[in-house]
Amino acid sequence: MLSLKVLLKMLPEAQLLSGNPDQAITGLHYDSRFISPGSLFVCIAGLMTDGHLFASEAINKGAVALVVQRSIEVPAHISLIKVPDTRKALAQLAAVFFGHPSEKFNLFGITGTNGKTSTTILLEAIFKHWGKKTGLLGTIVNRIGEEVLPATHTTPESLELQKLFSAMAKANTEYVMMEVSSHALSLNRVEETEFDVALFTNLTRDHLDFHRDLEDYRDAKVKLFRQLGPGRKNRPKYGLVNGDDPYSGYFQQAAKVPVFTYSIQNPGDYQAVDLEISPKGAAFRLKGRSPLRLQLNLTGRFSIYNALAAVATALEEGVPLELIQEALAKFHGVPGRFELVDAGQEFTVVVDYAHTPDGLENVLQTAREISNGRVITVFGCGGDRDRTKRPLMGEAVARYSDFAIVTSDNPRTEDPEAIINDILPGLAGAEGRYQVVVDRKAGIHRALEVAKAGDLVVIAGKGHEDYQIIGKKKYPFDDRKVVKEFFGRE
Numbered sequence: 001m002l003s004l005k006v007l008l009k010m011l012p013e014a015q016l017l018s019g020n021p022d023q024a025i026t027g028l029h030y031d032s033r034f035i036s037p038g039s040l041f042v043c044i045a046g047l048m049t050d051g052h053l054f055a056s057e058a059i060n061k062g063a064v065a066l067v068v069q070r071s072i073e074v075p076a077h078i079s080l081i082k083v084p085d086t087r088k089a090l091a092q093l094a095a096v097f098f099g100h101p102s103e104k105f106n107l108f109g110i111t112g113t114n115g116k117t118s119t120t121i122l123l124e125a126i127f128k129h130w131g132k133k134t135g136l137l138g139t140i141v142n143r144i145g146e147e148v149l150p151a152t153h154t155t156p157e158s159l160e161l162q163k164l165f166s167a168m169a170k171a172n173t174e175y176v177m178m179e180v181s182s183h184a185l186s187l188n189r190v191e192e193t194e195f196d197v198a199l200f201t202n203l204t205r206d207h208l209d210f211h212r213d214l215e216d217y218r219d220a221k222v223k224l225f226r227q228l229g230p231g232r233k234n235r236p237k238y239g240l241v242n243g244d245d246p247y248s249g250y251f252q253q254a255a256k257v258p259v260f261t262y263s264i265q266n267p268g269d270y271q272a273v274d275l276e277i278s279p280k281g282a283a284f285r286l287k288g289r290s291p292l293r294l295q296l297n298l299t300g301r302f303s304i305y306n307a308l309a310a311v312a313t314a315l316e317e318g319v320p321l322e323l324i325q326e327a328l329a330k331f332h333g334v335p336g337r338f339e340l341v342d343a344g345q346e347f348t349v350v351v352d353y354a355h356t357p358d359g360l361e362n363v364l365q366t367a368r369e370i371s372n373g374r375v376i377t378v379f380g381c382g383g384d385r386d387r388t389k390r391p392l393m394g395e396a397v398a399r400y401s402d403f404a405i406v407t408s409d410n411p412r413t414e415d416p417e418a419i420i421n422d423i424l425p426g427l428a429g430a431e432g433r434y435q436v437v438v439d440r441k442a443g444i445h446r447a448l449e450v451a452k453a454g455d456l457v458v459i460a461g462k463g464h465e466d467y468q469i470i471g472k473k474k475y476p477f478d479d480r481k482v483v484k485e486f487f488g489r490e
Contacts, residue, residue, distance in 0.1 A: 394426020
């Protein structure tokens with residue numbers, strides 16, 4: 001329990017319009033459904049609704065103070081605090097309410113268009129093998145040690161984030177690996193979070209339904225590197241960037257701390273050389289550091305980039321290279337990231353989350369390199385998202401696939417056929433090499449029907465997801481299960 005006065009110290013631009021600054025605050029909420037007596041309610045103007053509209057409901061349920069960004073009428077006994085940005089205020093208040101938990105462990109923030117999930121899980125595997133207590137926050141799962149918690153966003157809202165950090169601190173977690181999305185950075189979800197290491201994987205077009213343009217998207221991610229500072233911990237802060245990405249310089253310039261590079265093509269502080277890529281895995285060596293080869297049970301050039309990012313971070317943290325080698329050799333992949341689905345068939349089936357032009361191109365390039373037969377691709381595009389990437393996805397598929405099934409992804413509130421029509425211009429050069437099957441299950445079945453021994457089928461877009469969003473509802477749907485059911489293995 002804290003007094004309102006203590007919480008207000010975190011809000012330098014706040015105006016106390018009415019009420020008692022000595023009021024005791026027992027809870028902090030931005031969703032009126034969860035208000036309990038003695039709570040502070042932060043009215044967030046969200047993307048779907050406006051918390052100011054629920055102020056009366058919050059007061060009726062026992063809220064004693066409200067944070068607003070526009071004036072509203074409240075009873076005289078209610079404390080009313082006005083701020084320029086309630087979403088930012090929520091993050092600041094959550095940090096102090098939970099005792100600044102991110103100061104109590106080593107926090108690695110990973111941002112970029114592709115590779116965030118794989119890099120965080122690879123890092124987690126290395127530090128676990130080193131004998132450290134770890135935490136993970138990401139797209140697929142949140143985890144404290146071995147305890148699995150559900151993940152609803154790539155980066156949770158600030159209140160849930162600080163609550164998770166608090167649980168990690170209480171569990172004596174030493175290292176936390178966290179995916180940091182551009183949405184989270186734009187919407188101030190990580191405000192007052194103390195990062196020790198910022199890692200940039202790559203930048204290609206994505207989320208342009210939310211960001212004005214690619215530059216706005218880039219600048220949102222750069223905020224993570226600007227946020228790196230001395231902080232309250234007695235440890236050096238630093239950044240790591242993919243030196244082969246053309247945007248890496250922006251991230252290096254934004255940081256006020258040392259920034260190291262990892263790379264394959266360009267010279268870097270951590271450069272992978274002597275690459276080997278096969279259907280069963282990949283391997284590389286660190287230039288100038290050791291004759292040791294790092295073997296992965298993952299394939300593709302993109303997997304080497306992800307592993308290299310994790311290796312560079314681990315080495316900066318003092319993990320012995322031999323131990324990193326052991327951890328990578330034991331690691332058997334990330335759900336929905338170039339995940340092999342074996343149902344006893346004579347050809348290879350891979351499920352991958354690739355849902356951007358660049359991500360899909362990387363996956364299909366790898367498929368092309370390792371396949372002994374044809375590459376058959378099943379893909380679509382999500383509804384209510386950036387329409388400009390749809391023909392680019394079609395172009396990537398036309399470039400690397402022998403045959404493709406254009407189908408539905410998560411159409412949300414859009415007409416699936418309209419989404420497919422946006423994709424088709426990108427397939428203009430692939431006449432006779434694709435088929436439209438709107439129903440996703442039927443589309444996957446069709447790909448499996450035409451595949452022959454030695455072929456490689458890539459089912460792209462949904463990866464680890466076990467649902468499909470049609471309209472505003474989620475329906476059970478898992479690409480991997482659909483494959484196994486087709487072969488009678490589920």
